[in-house]
Amino acid sequence: MNYVNMNLSEENTLTKLSRMAEESGFIKPELYRKYEVKRGLRDLDGKGVLVGLTEIGEVHSYIMDEGEKVSVPGRLIYRGIDIRDIVKGFIEDNRYGFEETAYLLLFGNLPDPNAQKEFEQLLSLYQRLPEDFTRDVILKAPSKDIMNTLARSVLALYSFDENPDDTSMQNVLKQCLRLVACFPSLAVYGYHALSHYHGSQSLYIHSPRADLSIAENILAMLRPDSSYTQLEATLLDLALVLHAEHGGGNNSSFVTHVVTSTGTDTYSAMAAAIGALKGPRHGGANIKVVQMFEDIKEKLKDWEDDEEIEQYLTRILSKDAFDRTGLIYGIGHAVYSISDPRTVILKGYVSQLAQEKGLEDEFNLYAKVETLAPQVIAKFNTMYKTVSANVDFYSGFVYKMLNIPMEMFTPIFAISRIVGWSAHRIEEIANSGKIIRPAYKSVAPRRSYLRMNERSRDM
Incomplete structure (x- = not known):
């Protein structure tokens, strides 16, 4: 085909095509009622349609009394333990709780002191990025949205993994722990790249420290002087604990189950979850x-x-x-x-x-x-x-x-929720479920194929 002499206006063409695309994509609302489709996988009374089972997290907000739904004060439960008790435990012990919470969500039980120390040492071992990764992947292609930087960085880590497609439990766990450990660096360095290349701010890259908690490292890497108060770190740690998990039905965790069920690699599954969390209806x-x-x-x-x-x-x-x-x-x-x-x-x-x-x-x-x-x-x-x-x-x-820039709000959510996503990926693999494939009913009328010379310009 020769398009050189065509007088084509891109904007006019896209305007016309977008209108056609919208019209072709519209489905009459009454058809959803006719076929009893649960839009958003929710019943008319707001309850979620049951699509799976989990032991990781539970969201409790109502009881059934004589067949009626009665709202009650909300409860969030991690592995059978009320979040209020988890928070009370580490706050009263005057220590950070996110690492303990991560252990609980991933392995089903609270760690004893030796297990906690061993787990934290493993995370410290995994928190450094591959050599030259920050320069070649994050700084050379800064994005105006850190969630996109995060997703791209996760996909890039696939290339640095010797066994990226190995979905054995030990390998998937190792991949997940590496992501939990390095997510703070990926997000913070993504912000510094954004502020330097798109905001003309000074560029500084602080390496994570093995002796600091994840919450402390976020603040230390984010701030020019790496300073923070005890209360600041405590509040950020608490926020991480509260955002780490919210049951299998939240959008990004469900995405993790769906993508994992295909048998794909960990990096693809987590990048998909990041994309879901980025949406303003979910994480923003x-x-x-x-x-x-x-x-x-x-x-x-x-x-x-x-x-x-x-x-x-x-x-x-x-x-x-x-x-x-x-x-x-x-x-x-x-x-x-x-x-x-x-x-x-x-x-x-x-x-x-x-x-x-x-x-x-x-x-x-x-x-x-x-x-x-x-x-x-x-x-x-x-x-x-x-x-x-x-x-x-x-x-x-x-x-x-905490003087955390607004561009980092959703990435901090991701730094926390990667723990929940990892637990749900492991749960999906452990149960060897079928590929998740819900049904969609076609409501398009049947039509005959028309040859090119039979079609009108208005079709």
């Missing part, structure tokens, strides 16, 4: 919370005036304020209704950090919105009788107080 909500509060702080005259706050929240719901989506970010959850246990745990420590940073007024504003928003939502839309703040409501505020 705390960014929107911070942005929303910046708008609230700017627009409110009196942060203590409940009536003024309620009026502005109503404007947000009415799509007259902030990003005009009608959403109060950080309020409500697909599973929890009365309370998100992660929010309950995090809030008390957020108050301490706010005092240390001199941001008590801003914390009080968050607390007021947390209280008032459910009331405003209930008045605005009677369908939502019970909603509460989810973990994203305060996690973004925590990261902001």
